Amino acid sequence: xxxxxxxxxxxxxxxxxxxxxxxxxxxxxxxxxxxxxxxxxxxxxxxxxxxxxxxxxxxxxxxxxxxxxxxxxxxxxxxxxxxxxxxxxxxxxxxxxxxxxxxxxxxxxxxxxxxxxxxxxxxxxxxxxxxxxxxxxxxxxxxxxxxxxxxxxxxxxxxxxxxxxxxxxxxxxxxxxxxxxxxxxxxxxxxxxxxxxxxxxxxxxxxxxxxxxxxxxxxxxxxxxxxxxxxxxxxxxxxxxxxxxxxxxxxxxxxxxxxxxxxxxxxxxxxxxxxxxxxxxxx
Amino acid sequence: xxxxxxxxxxxxxxxxxxxxxxxxxxxxxxxxxxxxxxxxxxxxxxxxxxxxxxxxxxxxxxxxxxxxxxxxxxxxxxxxxxxxxxxxxxxxxxxxxxxxxxxxxxxxxxxxxxxxxxxxxxxxxxxxxxxxxxxxxxxxxxxxxxxxxxxxxxxxxxxxxxxxxxxxxxxxxxxxxxxxxxxxxxxxxxxxxxxxxxxxxxxxxxxxxxxxxxxxxxxxxxxxxxxxxxxxxxxxxxxxxxxxxxxxxxxxxxxxxxxxxxxxxxxxxxxxxxxxxxxxxxx
Numbered sequence: 001x002x003x004x005x006x007x008x009x010x011x012x013x014x015x016x017x018x019x020x021x022x023x024x025x026x027x028x029x030x031x032x033x034x035x036x037x038x039x040x041x042x043x044x045x046x047x048x049x050x051x052x053x054x055x056x057x058x059x060x061x062x063x064x065x066x067x068x069x070x071x072x073x074x075x076x077x078x079x080x081x082x083x084x085x086x087x088x089x090x091x092x093x094x095x096x097x098x099x100x101x102x103x104x105x106x107x108x109x110x111x112x113x114x115x116x117x118x119x120x121x122x123x124x125x126x127x128x129x130x131x132x133x134x135x136x137x138x139x140x141x142x143x144x145x146x147x148x149x150x151x152x153x154x155x156x157x158x159x160x161x162x163x164x165x166x167x168x169x170x171x172x173x174x175x176x177x178x179x180x181x182x183x184x185x186x187x188x189x190x191x192x193x194x195x196x197x198x199x200x201x202x203x204x205x206x207x208x209x210x211x212x213x214x215x216x217x218x219x220x221x222x223x224x225x226x227x228x229x230x231x232x233x234x235x236x237x238x239x240x241x242x243x244x245x246x247x248x249x250x251x252x253x254x255x256x257x258x259x260x261x262x263x264x265x266x267x268x269x270x271x272x273x274x275x276x277x278x279x280x281x282x283x
Numbered sequence: 284x285x286x287x288x289x290x291x292x293x294x295x296x297x298x299x300x301x302x303x304x305x306x307x308x309x310x311x312x313x314x315x316x317x318x319x320x321x322x323x324x325x326x327x328x329x330x331x332x333x334x335x336x337x338x339x340x341x342x343x344x345x346x347x348x349x350x351x352x353x354x355x356x357x358x359x360x361x362x363x364x365x366x367x368x369x370x371x372x373x374x375x376x377x378x379x380x381x382x383x384x385x386x387x388x389x390x391x392x393x394x395x396x397x398x399x400x401x402x403x404x405x406x407x408x409x410x411x412x413x414x415x416x417x418x419x420x421x422x423x424x425x426x427x428x429x430x431x432x433x434x435x436x437x438x439x440x441x442x443x444x445x446x447x448x449x450x451x452x453x454x455x456x457x458x459x460x461x462x463x464x465x466x467x468x469x470x471x472x473x474x475x476x477x478x479x480x481x482x483x484x485x486x487x488x489x490x491x492x493x494x495x496x497x498x499x500x501x502x503x504x505x506x507x508x509x510x511x512x513x514x515x516x517x518x519x520x521x522x523x524x525x526x527x528x529x530x531x532x533x534x535x536x537x538x539x540x541x542x543x544x545x546x547x548x549x550x551x552x553x554x555x556x557x558x559x560x561x562x563x564x565x566x
Contacts, residue, residue: 175469186458189472
């Protein structure tokens, strides 16, 4: 028993906190599980106010060398990177010396798709001796489950199937994790602008403004580095989907973070959206 | 000889004019070829001022019944639909009785992808006894040819190949005719918003603002109704591509309208863009 306590105690997690609420959720979850952790908050991304109770240490995104030194000094053995971080330009990054060493190895993959970049970062951190874990390891309740809050009409099922097929053919291109389909028509495919910005531009594209229809589907890319870049759905996603004239939001069950699932369910009900996860498109 | 003159004279073309300069080009081309024609200008789309010398008759998009009656009364045997027309909502369409008869047959295809809709419209017009011709029949010089205005770097060729592959897998989805690739990364896929709006949103997505790179590729969808919806490139396309930080613009040779080809070549040179067509992506 003593030995087991020792082993649990020996694990320390470094939370690299990007935007949104998930880093706070994770910190709370680790605290309630008595797991030791340090919070590295990314300047301009992390919600510092919400993270304050966990005494975050703030770093610029470019201070990779300083971050690694801090993670080692505070004896973190695992790293969880969580919360959205918009990829900066090389100019805005202002890398420190440790980051330059990283960038040298990353090389031109810095300019490639997000997934190619993240895989390289994960690889390099592993070589530094850290274990990289997905936030879902400690937040199993935030993983979107199978099933919808209401049954889908035939048309909605057809839209869902079309969206699924589309994301299936685009999945190998390391492009985006979502698309919008309405009445058999693909209104938008997500690129690096992200889901929310995609939703903001669909409103003028819809053709039946009198009646909400269509859906957003989120689904991981092929071979996506799920530990650090799982598709995410939050309250804002649902709000923007409704504002964009859609009837619902769907995701691949088991592969999507649903932030505040019960709040999302409430919000979906309030907005009159169908909402839920599928394992595979039912043909 | 007399008989042949008779036959030539008996052909009359109805130009259904949407936006941009192509309807004017077409009218000029027909005039110089001594082919008889009438111009139907679509209200809110057609450039009425530029079409004025051809005495256009103006119709709302929804006045399909009146348009067909006019085409028949002016003894047009062929129809050429040319120039971009944004698909209206059913509400804004305010269809006349003839259009309602059309819409009845079009049914829910009105809400589908552009190509599904256009194919149905063409089909119905053919049943009314009209021949539908592509504008390229009379504007062969506006079809984009093979070859570029300068040789492409290895990176640019890689981007072109990636764009080609991407549009090849999305082509069956009746979605868009273009995409933007930069340094091995797909920045945007065109949806119903059109090429120009896609180009307007790529600027903040680029990662290397100090150096222009990447390209726009335009390529038809699978089984696209090329007679009425060929991909198009004009001066505005080139301008927006340069402003978006791209290094060039490419198209599928033989399947793309290049409006004012010599002006486009001048504009590309002035903006420092590579510009040209390929038959097939060179692997």
